[in-house]
Amino acid sequence: MKAMVLAAGKGTRVRPITYTIPKPMIPILQKPVMEFLLELLRQHGFDQIMVNVSHLANEIEGYFRDGQRFGVEIAYSFEGRIVDGELVGEALGSAGGMRKIQDFSPFFDDTFVVLCGDALIDLDLTEAVRQHKEKGAIATIITKSVPLKQVPSYGVVVTDANGRIKSFQEKPKVEEALSTDINTGIYVFEPEIFDYIPSGQEFDIGGDLFPRLVANDAPFYAIRMDFEWVDIGKVPDYWQAIQDVLTGKVKGVEIPGQEIRPGVYAGLNVRANWDKVNIQGPVYIGGMAHLEDGATIIGPTMIGPNCSICSNAIVDRSVIFEYSRIGPGVRLVDKLVFGRYCVDKSGASIDMQAAALDWLITDTRQAEVIKPPIEHHEIAELLGQEA
Numbered sequence: 001m002k003a004m005v006l007a008a009g010k011g012t013r014v015r016p017i018t019y020t021i022p023k024p025m026i027p028i029l030q031k032p033v034m035e036f037l038l039e040l041l042r043q044h045g046f047d048q049i050m051v052n053v054s055h056l057a058n059e060i061e062g063y064f065r066d067g068q069r070f071g072v073e074i075a076y077s078f079e080g081r082i083v084d085g086e087l088v089g090e091a092l093g094s095a096g097g098m099r100k101i102q103d104f105s106p107f108f109d110d111t112f113v114v115l116c117g118d119a120l121i122d123l124d125l126t127e128a129v130r131q132h133k134e135k136g137a138i139a140t141i142i143t144k145s146v147p148l149k150q151v152p153s154y155g156v157v158v159t160d161a162n163g164r165i166k167s168f169q170e171k172p173k174v175e176e177a178l179s180t181d182i183n184t185g186i187y188v189f190e191p192e193i194f195d196y197i198p199s200g201q202e203f204d205i206g207g208d209l210f211p212r213l214v215a216n217d218a219p220f221y222a223i224r225m226d227f228e229w230v231d232i233g234k235v236p237d238y239w240q241a242i243q244d245v246l247t248g249k250v251k252g253v254e255i256p257g258q259e260i261r262p263g264v265y266a267g268l269n270v271r272a273n274w275d276k277v278n279i280q281g282p283v284y285i286g287g288m289a290h291l292e293d294g295a296t297i298i299g300p301t302m303i304g305p306n307c308s309i310c311s312n313a314i315v316d317r318s319v320i321f322e323y324s325r326i327g328p329g330v331r332l333v334d335k336l337v338f339g340r341y342c343v344d345k346s347g348a349s350i351d352m353q354a355a356a357l358d359w360l361i362t363d364t365r366q367a368e369v370i371k372p373p374i375e376h377h378e379i380a381e382l383l384g385q386e387a
Contacts, residue, residue, distance in 0.1 A: 002108060003046040004098060005037060006185075007117040008054035008079050008091040013234040016341040016349055022056040024117035025063065026232060028245060029256055029284055029302060032063065033232060034117045036253070038070045041115075044125040047072045050107060051117075052097035054079040054089030077101045096203040103199050108191050114205070116185030120230035120241065122252055123186060128223060132188040135163065137221045139193055139213055142186040144229055148174055154182035155206060157222045165220045168210065181222060184229050228252075235347040239336055242319050246282040246300035255284055267305060286322065308364050325362045337361055 007024040017026060024034035041049060049067065053060050053076050060076075067074035077100055080089040092100055098114070101107055111129060115121075123142065132140040143157050156169040158178045169178060183206065196212050197203055213220040230250055232238040245253045257265040260274065263281020272291035279297045286305030294311040297303065301315055304322035309315060314331040321338045336343040342361055343349040 001044075001046045002048045002050070002110065002112045003041050004050045004052070004101070004108075004112065004114045005034060005117045006052060006094050006097065006114065007034065007060055008052045008089070008094075008097055009118075010055045010089070010091070015235075016343065017235070017238070017336075017338050018055070020056070020339070022053075022059050023232070025056075025059050026118070026238060028120065028241065028253060030286065030305070031256075033120060034060070034064070035070065036120055037115055037117060038064070038067070038072055038074075040121065040123070040125065041113075042071045046113060046125065049074050050077060050101050051075070052077045052079060052092075052101070054091040057087060057089065077104070091202075093202040093208070094205040095197045095209040096201060098205075099194060099197045099199055099203065102194050106191075108189070108194070110191065112189055112191075114187040114189060118232050119185060120232075120250060120253070121184070121186065121227060123225060123227040123229075128186070128225060129188055131223050132221070135219070135221045135223075137188070137219050138190045139210075139218070139220050140188040141165065141210075141222045142184050142188070143181040143222045143224045144184050144227065145180050145224055146182055148177065148180055151177045151180055151182070157181045157183055159222050163221045163223065165210070165214060165222050167214065168206075181224055184231075235336065235343055235349075236345055239319060239334075239345045242302050243300045243317065246284065246302065248282075255282070257284060257287075263299065306364055323364045325364045327360045327362070330360050339363070 007022065009023060010018065025032045049072050051060065051074055057078055064070065064074055077097060079092050079097060080087060111133065113125060113129065128142055141157055146154065151174060152171050154171065156172055156177055156179050157165060158167045158169065159165050187205065196209060203209065228251055230241045230244065232241050244250045246255065255265045257267045260266050264279050264283050266285045267287030269287055270285050270289050273293055276293040277291045277295045280299055282299040283297050283301050285303045286307065288306045289303055290308045292309065292311040295309040296314045297309065298316040300317060302319045303309065304320055304324065306323045307320055308325040310326060310328040312329045313326045315326060316333040318332045318335045320326065324337050326332065334345040341349050
């Protein structure tokens, strides 16, 4: 069976992470989110998978290759060109990406599914396809019901009593919402869908294709299903996803490493005097990380591999990417540290280098920058925290 993973977007809402990591490669405890999707597809018999790529395409192709080690076959459709020897992404839109593949050679010759490459899901794809066929649909959106107060964060799908789609609302106000069923970015299509997608132009599934289907009164349905769906479309979503994984709220994602004490998991060769650090789980610490005496880590927190948490530093409910050195006395609460950036869980970021604060948070692969001692309340002020 055939499927497509949408992986060409720039991921602007997940910056600064997506400056160097494409959204499908964003790690959930060191495992790219797209890898979870491939596992799900394989479990339900989808073993021929197309992936459209554009932004940082080499990162995706270099990791997944032809899919052999994941038990599937993968091929890639690059959207862009080479300028001055560099790959420049030019995404065609989600539907335009599908059309490019089909125009190259008619790959989609039977019922197929399309998944956005930036969410953790545990959907029963077999049941979704069964219901799609039962309705005689040309296209089906898998929807999920959310509490009314959450509706303004999503695209809402409005249907009749039989599930036929009548209209859409993009992030409506609570008082204006006509439904609490949201678009999860999971679709089931028949090959006839290409009758509605033009060739050679940018064309989006949600913004262009779906309105065209409604206008043409096509057999277009929504199927509401109860399943786990962890969207990482924005930085706050990603921060929350890691929190939920560590606290066991997300099924099917095991914390890697060895449990060295209750709720504390460590990768290979972590350097720490466990009697002289204060750790309150759940916490994951990647391999070759170093925790200095006097460091405090309060969960849910993820410390990436090759990180260094210096003496008297406090890392509280935070996500620290690999090769980060958190300096002595630094206090991070509800933060995400990625390279030179320190990001609040709301998404507001500080460029530590531009702000001349890169001696507080540095890269473990470079020589440590020694600065005069600084008071704890001054560090807190610099990072926008209460002392």
